[in-house]
Amino acid sequence: MDSIIEDVQVRKILDSRGNPTVEVDVTTWNGFGRAAAPSGASTGSREVVSFPEGGVDVIVSEVEDVIASELIGMDARDINTIDEVLREVDGTDNLSAIGGNTTVAVSLAVMKAAAASYNMPLYKYLGGNLVNELPYPLGNMMNGGAHAGINAPDIQEFLVVPVGARNVVEAIFANASVHKKLKELIQSRDSNFTGGKGDEGGWVPNISNDAALEIQAQACEEVGDELGIEIRPSLDMAASELWDSEKQKYVYAQDGVQKDTGEQIEFVKDIIETYNMFYVEDPFDESDFEGFSQLTSKVSDKCLVCGDDLFVTNKELLAKGIEMNAANAIIIKPNQIGSLSETYATVKLAKENNIVPVVSHRSGETTDETIAHLAVGFASPLIKTGAIGGERIAKLNELVRIEEELLNPKMGHF
Numbered sequence: 058m059d060s061i062i063e064d065v066q067v068r069k070i071l072d073s074r075g076n077p078t079v080e081v082d083v084t085t086w087n088g089f090g091r092a093a094a095p096s097g098a099s100t101g102s103r104e105v106v107s108f109p110e111g112g113v114d115v116i117v118s119e120v121e122d123v124i125a126s127e128l129i130g131m132d133a134r135d136i137n138t139i140d141e142v143l144r145e146v147d148g149t150d151n152l153s154a155i156g157g158n159t160t161v162a163v164s165l166a167v168m169k170a171a172a173a174s175y176n177m178p179l180y181k182y183l184g185g186n187l188v189n190e191l192p193y194p195l196g197n198m199m200n201g202g203a204h205a206g207i208n209a210p211d212i213q214e215f216l217v218v219p220v221g222a223r224n225v226v227e228a229i230f231a232n233a234s235v236h237k238k239l240k241e242l243i244q245s246r247d248s249n250f251t252g253g254k255g256d257e258g259g260w261v262p263n264i265s266n267d268a269a270l271e272i273q274a275q276a277c278e279e280v281g282d283e284l285g286i287e288i289r290p291s292l293d294m295a296a297s298e299l300w301d302s303e304k305q306k307y308v309y310a311q312d313g314v315q316k317d318t319g320e321q322i323e324f325v326k327d328i329i330e331t332y333n334m335f336y337v338e339d340p341f342d343e344s345d346f347e348g349f350s351q352l353t354s355k356v357s358d359k360c361l362v363c364g365d366d367l368f369v370t371n372k373e374l375l376a377k378g379i380e381m382n383a384a385n386a387i388i389i390k391p392n393q394i395g396s397l398s399e400t401y402a403t404v405k406l407a408k409e410n411n412i413v414p415v416v417s418h419r420s421g422e423t424t425d426e427t428i429a430h431l432a433v434g435f436a437s438p439l440i441k442t443g444a445i446g447g448e449r450i451a452k453l454n455e456l457v458r459i460e461e462e463l464l465n466p467k468m469g470h471f
């Protein structure tokens with residue numbers, strides 16, 4: 058049969074931070090699939106473990122043979138069984154024995170090989186022939202927190218969404234224009250600005266959180282006016298990184314202030330209203346479902362409140378969030394959960410409950426383009442994958458190619 062697995066190969070490659078990661082090749086009788094795993098810096102504590110003790114070298118020297126001998130002869134289309142086999146080979150709940158990055162790279166490479174075996178692109182293999190919606194790109198403009206150095210803002214990611222864009226090409230160039238505009242605006246406020254960038258290609262200014270929010274809004278407005286489309290600001294606060302569990306406070310070191318949960322709720326609500334935020338990710342610590350729930354009940358009619366570290370792409374945690382009305386969007390990062398089939402189960406649960414799935418990169422990435430296909434195949438209306446930089450544009454430019462292939466392409470809906 059066309060999709061019977063004939064070979065599995067694992068190699069060590071570089072990620073965008075210069076750290077090692079895994080790339081996997083799967084060869085079937087009539088196809089080939091390749092996928093690489095990314096890595097986070099602001100990881101959720103309930104994510105699966107990325108790499109086993111000993112790191113990537115152990116995977117290449119020891120784990121590759123075990124996985125290959127299990128998978129050779131299996132049908133690459135049978136992803137549910139293959140993902141179960143990978144879990145069995147690992148034998149731990151958090152995939153610490155062979156690493157979630159190993160299992161996810163194998164899982165994605167298997168699915169790409171299955172698609173290729175029938176001469177189909179992955180998005181179509183996953184989503185079917187009727188798929189025709191493309192995601193709006195959440196573009197990363199300025200970086201702070203764990204993705205930047207000292208003196209940067211505390212908020213991790215200042216993002217924008219070109220909600221008025223009519224197609225992917227218009228959308229990604231709008232984001233690139235905002236990125237350029239922000240360089241000028243930062244230079245006018247920060248005389249020491251060197252043009253330095255953070256892990257995801259956003260600028261790293263030496264300015265306060267407030268000043269960054271102001272110029273982010275200004276750039277959206279000015280570029281939006283120039284291009285004649287609406288562009289809305291968004292944030293990833295990555296608040297688990299700000300939360301001090303001993304003090305029970307969010308510590309904003311750059312601004313020299315601390316906030317308890319009640320103050321944080323008011324602070325975020327105020328930001329959403331003042332700047333007409335389209336989307337706010339992780340405004341509270343990963344364990345604070347209650348704080349999420351309170352904010353969501355106040356702002357869900359005007360803003361997406363998204364859980365990343367809160368849900369870690371985990372179906373059970375999402376189910377708890379749905380019960381508590383904790384969020385109306387969820388970040389989808391396959392390497393948080395370790396396989397494509399579990400990723401899909403979480404996306405499905407989200408959609409059944411009107412939670413917007415946002416397929417996302419990690420701060421440490423490779424030029425792997427798979428998440429562009431996942432976003433289209435899953436009909437995710439948003440993709441978070443940076444704005445510039447080789448490992449980020451790998452995904453954005455793939456969306457351009459997918460848009461060209463589709464018969465009646467449309468931007469996604471919320």
Ligand SMILES: O=C(O)[C@@H](CO)OP(=O)(O)O
Pocket residue numbers: 096097098099100101214257293295365388417418419420421
């Ligand atoms: O917090 C996030 O959403 C991500 C990606 O932007 O960062 P990391 O990969 O470091 O978890």
Ligand SMILES: [Mg+2]
Pocket residue numbers: 293295338339365366388
């Ligand atoms: Mg996040």
